Amino acid sequence: MHDIRLIRENPAAFDASLARRGHAPVAEELLKLDEQRRAVATTLQEGQSRRNEASKAIGQAMGQGDTEKAEALKAEVAELKQTMPELEERDRALGEKLKDALLALPNLLDPSVPDGESEEDNVYLREWGEKPSFDFEPREHADMAPALGMDFETGAKISGARFTFLRGDMARLHRALGQFMLDNNTREYGFTECNPPLLINEEAGYGTGQLPKFGEDLFWTKDDRILISTSEMVLGNSFREQLFAESDFPMRLTALTPCFRSEAGAAGRDTRGFIRQHQFEKVEMIVAATPEQAPAEHERITGIAEGLLQKLGLHYRVMTLCSGDMGSAMMKTYDLEVWLPGQGAYREISSCSDGGTYQPRRMNARYRPEGSKKSEYFHLLNGSGLAVGRTLVAVMENYQQADGSVLIPEALHPYMGGVTKLEPAT
Structure with a gap:
């Protein structure tokens, strides 16, 4: 607000x-x-x-x-x-x-945000690694996944389109990715791990800016609660209606949660495969910082997300989003786009944003600067660290083998109980 x-x-x-x-x-x-x-x-x-x-x-x-x-x-x-x-x-x-x-109004933009109308106008910032080469035609994950334990048919039969049932080592790899990301954020970067509710009230939806604009993209219960579309909604609202001291900052929270999106505004996009699901998991990073700390914290969470992709050996690029492609609650955003060889395209796997004081104002969350009698609003920043399902897709497409198997990145071996490869069912 x-x-x-x-x-x-x-x-x-x-x-x-x-x-x-x-x-x-x-x-x-x-x-x-x-x-x-x-x-x-x-x-x-x-x-x-x-x-x-x-x-x-x-x-x-x-x-x-x-x-x-x-x-x-x-x-x-x-x-x-x-x-x-x-x-x-x-x-x-x-x-x-x-x-x-x-x-109902969106956030004001940081002056450094480039002008543009759509994702075509986003500005390339940097990249890491190289696109993998294959001595065979790489396949899209949706074509190879069913033999590896990604069961689209059962998910659709039980719950409808855009739900997937994972089995065996595929399910274990999905779990390993989430645990790897959480451990990275908490053990190496000092984030506090949280296990928040998955349902919020309408007031909390307004607090982080999903309401009123994105009401149709949310799943609502009969008692007017909302299934979270991102744990930003609960982690961000954990600061609401509180007054903090300047010495409390920065405060860094992380959580691995299921997320639920009706995707009402994305009809027809990515309906095939595991890219755009109604239910998915994501590790979120939330940082509360003073306005002076916020630019450095924005770069920091972006670097943390990049570090995860580097540990997994996944080629990616970083894009600065233009004014026409920005989320309405954010003042500046970097997108990390991972290379998917099966699709021959870069796909977003993380967004890291500084929302400025937009969300704290809506939540009435303040701090008192040292030596001041007057309270002020702080900045809330958020970043995906990472989207688990999309990372699973990236691992499958980048580490696929000619026989249909998928090598598991070394960084995940400690979480896989000795399993180093996904083997297709015979």
């Missing part, structure tokens, strides 16, 4: 930043609504003050025997009591209308 005071100070700059996302100007409309709300609030405050003054004056007039004045004051108080509930309702309604309007 945005601070209306900052919009008042520089409405042109606010509209200019939103325009980089393709958003129409809104500052004038917001300020008109804010002016109406403030006018009603002022009238209400004046009415409350006058009611208090008149109530006191009634007793004084009665004590002085001035019955006529006392009756006039009583009539004034009675009129104020009648009109004030209307003003209070008007004040509440305007406040809610302004809040809803601000909640």
